[in-house]
Amino acid sequence: MTATALTADMVDARKVARRHTRFILGRVGIYVALVVWAFVSLFPIYWTITTTMKVAKDVQLGHMVPWVDFTPSWLGWRDLGLSPDTIGTTSTVRNEFVLRFTNSVVMGVGASLLAVLIGSLAAYGLSRFQYKFLWMRNRDISFFFLSQLILPPVVLALPFLVLYKELALLDTHFGLTMLYTLTVLPIVIWIMKDQFDTIPTELDEAAQVDGLGPWGTFFRIILPIALPGMVAAFILSLILCWNEYFFAALLTSTDAKTLPVLVASQTGSQGINWWTMAAVSTAAIAPLVVIGVILERYIVKGLTAGSVK
Amino acid sequence: MANTASVDGHMIEGQTARVPTRRRTTGRVLIWLGIAIFAIVLLLQTLSAAGVVALGFENWRPTLYAYGVFSVLLCTGIVLSRGERGWRALFILPAALFTVAMAIFPTLFGLSIAFTDWNLASATGQKFNGIDNLVQLVHDPFYLNALLNMIFYVCAVLFEYAIAFCLALLLNAEIKARKFWRVTFLLPFMLSPVAVSWMVGKSMLETRFGPIPRFVRWVGVQSPSFFGDPIWAKLWIEAMDAWVSIPFVMILLLAGLQALPKEVQEAAKVDGAGAWQGFWQITFPLMLPVSVTAIVIRMIFKLKLADIVINVTSGGPGGATDTVSSFIYREYRDRSNVGYGTMLAMVYLVIIAVLVTVFLNFVSKRMQRMT
Numbered sequence: 001m002t003a004t005a006l007t008a009d010m011v012d013a014r015k016v017a018r019r020h021t022r023f024i025l026g027r028v029g030i031y032v033a034l035v036v037w038a039f040v041s042l043f044p045i046y047w048t049i050t051t052t053m054k055v056a057k058d059v060q061l062g063h064m065v066p067w068v069d070f071t072p073s074w075l076g077w078r079d080l081g082l083s084p085d086t087i088g089t090t091s092t093v094r095n096e097f098v099l100r101f102t103n104s105v106v107m108g109v110g111a112s113l114l115a116v117l118i119g120s121l122a123a124y125g126l127s128r129f130q131y132k133f134l135w136m137r138n139r140d141i142s143f144f145f146l147s148q149l150i151l152p153p154v155v156l157a158l159p160f161l162v163l164y165k166e167l168a169l170l171d172t173h174f175g176l177t178m179l180y181t182l183t184v185l186p187i188v189i190w191i192m193k194d195q196f197d198t199i200p201t202e203l204d205e206a207a208q209v210d211g212l213g214p215w216g217t218f219f220r221i222i223l224p225i226a227l228p229g230m231v232a233a234f235i236l237s238l239i240l241c242w243n244e245y246f247f248a249a250l251l252t253s254t255d256a257k258t259l260p261v262l263v264a265s266q267t268g269s270q271g272i273n274w275w276t277m278a279a280v281s282t283a284a285i286a287p288l289v290v291i292g293v294i295l296e297r298y299i300v301k302g303l304t305a306g307s308v309k
Numbered sequence: 310m311a312n313t314a315s316v317d318g319h320m321i322e323g324q325t326a327r328v329p330t331r332r333r334t335t336g337r338v339l340i341w342l343g344i345a346i347f348a349i350v351l352l353l354q355t356l357s358a359a360g361v362v363a364l365g366f367e368n369w370r371p372t373l374y375a376y377g378v379f380s381v382l383l384c385t386g387i388v389l390s391r392g393e394r395g396w397r398a399l400f401i402l403p404a405a406l407f408t409v410a411m412a413i414f415p416t417l418f419g420l421s422i423a424f425t426d427w428n429l430a431s432a433t434g435q436k437f438n439g440i441d442n443l444v445q446l447v448h449d450p451f452y453l454n455a456l457l458n459m460i461f462y463v464c465a466v467l468f469e470y471a472i473a474f475c476l477a478l479l480l481n482a483e484i485k486a487r488k489f490w491r492v493t494f495l496l497p498f499m500l501s502p503v504a505v506s507w508m509v510g511k512s513m514l515e516t517r518f519g520p521i522p523r524f525v526r527w528v529g530v531q532s533p534s535f536f537g538d539p540i541w542a543k544l545w546i547e548a549m550d551a552w553v554s555i556p557f558v559m560i561l562l563l564a565g566l567q568a569l570p571k572e573v574q575e576a577a578k579v580d581g582a583g584a585w586q587g588f589w590q591i592t593f594p595l596m597l598p599v600s601v602t603a604i605v606i607r608m609i610f611k612l613k614l615a616d617i618v619i620n621v622t623s624g625g626p627g628g629a630t631d632t633v634s635s636f637i638y639r640e641y642r643d644r645s646n647v648g649y650g651t652m653l654a655m656v657y658l659v660i661i662a663v664l665v666t667v668f669l670n671f672v673s674k675r676m677q678r679m680t
Contacts, residue, residue, distance in 0.1 A: 044497075125400025214393075243503070274512065284503075285504050
């Protein structure tokens with residue numbers, strides 16, 4: 001009898017131990033997987049940043065760890081005119097780079113602001129009022145806006161090329177900003193409609209009792225509440241505009257050229273200077289990496305709007 | 310109240326009646342004035358362009374300005390003539406006017422040039438050529454090839470989805486420093502495809518001294534081929550695109566997992582053999598709606614894939630990596646063939662619209678049957 005009790009105890013203990021081992025193994029497995037994917041996510045970025053500091057020999061020998069198997073130098077940044085010793089001097093490359101950088105910022109911010117403005121208005125209207133235009137009701141109007149998402153850029157690219165030529169808008173900031181607004185508008189409407197739908201209509205009613213019209217209600221009561229959503233929509237738009245290449249490559253030549261076009265034009269040239277290209281790429285992605293790290297909350301908010309109920 | 314106050318039908322008669330007749334007339338006059346201004350400018354410009362009258366317009370900007378004036382007058386007119394209803398309409402009018410001008414009109418205009426032999430390089434200008442472009446399209450092996458490639462790329466979304474689901478599950482497990490991992494995993498999504506083209510496609514995959522070929526050689530594969538072999542080239546393009554976009558799918562799925570009811574999450578956290586079954590029997594079915602949303606959005610974006618292909622392979626080797634967008638891009642860049650290129654794009658749009666509609670219908674029917 002004691003023997004059976006003993007064995008039962010032992011079996012129990014063994015079971016617990018086995019479960020414990022399995023748990024530990026599970027933990028280890030999870031962290032190994034996390035580290036592996038973090039490596040996959042980060043290595044290309046690490047590679048690019050370190051390549052800015054490699055001389056030709058280090059690139060060819062495949063050296064990877066600065067200070068350990070190669071001595072970092074400011075090579076790539078010097079070519080861009082952004083290294084400590086060249087930052088004070090005049091540099092045509094840097095001027096060109098800064099110009100493209102500014103173009104990207106101006107057009108990205110401009111288009112995102114415009115899209116968030118008119119997109120939020122439309123989303124609020126669609127969320128609160130019943131419209132009827134010809135045969136179209138709210139559902140159809142929402143579909144009309146959102147269906148623009150399906151439209152591939154290539155369908156609009158050639159017509160816009162011809163139209164902008166006739167309108168003398170080719171290679172202008174205004175033209176590209178309008179086009180970028182168009183590409184992000186459906187996404188903004190989607191995110192904002194989701195936002196406004198979560199705000200109780202009782203607030204609107206209370207505001208109307210207080211004598212506010214629809215616009216007063218929108219600006220004084222609803223807007224402050226929906227602000228985080230607007231920030232999310234703005235940031236997501238900014239990312240998309242900043243990274244946009246297709247339209248910029250077709251519709252700009254000198255004045256309104258953006259950063260992605262500059263990066264792409266460098267890759268085509270023969271005898272690439274690895275370190276220079278790496279520096280250009282790093283500078284092009286750096287703002288977004290910073291934004292991604294600091295404002296991750298808003299990006300996630302923007303991405304998940306409307307998809308999870 | 311705001312939600313129910315109907316703008317259509319008889320319910321608003323009281324509101325309309327409150328708008329004074331004079332204001333209403335002024336409003337209507339303004340709207341018609343806007344239409345008239347736009348129509349007249351458009352007519353004058355058309356006549357001038359056709360060479361009937363010489364007005365010496367340098368470009369079509371006046372028509373653009375006229376559209377702007379028309380938009381402002383229309384908005385003012387509607388607010389004046391409809392009162393409360395007008396104010397409400399004013400919320401969607403800017404976006405609607407903008408979309409009509411920037412998407413609907415250019416698409417229709419594109420349709421009109423799709424049936425011409427317009428080549429920007431030729432001096433003769435455009436000429437209507439009926440269905441010639443369509444005939445040429447049907448016999449264009451490269452276009453067909455690009456369409457077939459798109460099938461591969463779109464199907465690859467399912468693999469992206471599988472990886473993204475694993476990552477979402479990882480991030481949803483009880484782990485330390487969750488935010489750090491999430492930010493890390495999200496980072497590739499932020500990067501511009503053009504920069505990624507260089508960082509991965511040109512630099513890390515450089516056959517002589519890129520880290521990936523070096524690693525593959527170290528593993529033991531002699532003279533590995535990356536963008537020389539059609540299948541590998543396609544896979545590498547897909548891998549780069551997946552690298553950029555998996556975080557997006559992952560974030561959607563993670564949000565879905567976190568929105569699951571608490572009991573389900575607890576049940577799913579059983580370790581061992583039960584976990585695998587629990588996942589397929591509980592978590593996965595519950596995640597279907599989010600999954601479908603994520604996959605559909607991802608497919609729509611995948612259909613626009615172009616940047617990476619243009620910058621890494623220009624469609625090569627032998628069109629193996631070509632997407633429809635990159636093919637049309639080259640059709641214009643190399644041959645300035647606006648007419649034919651637009652026809653290719655229009656046909657692509659029709660195919661996409663039909664397929665997306667069919668797919669959504671199919672999915673919604675399946676979903677209804679399951680729930």
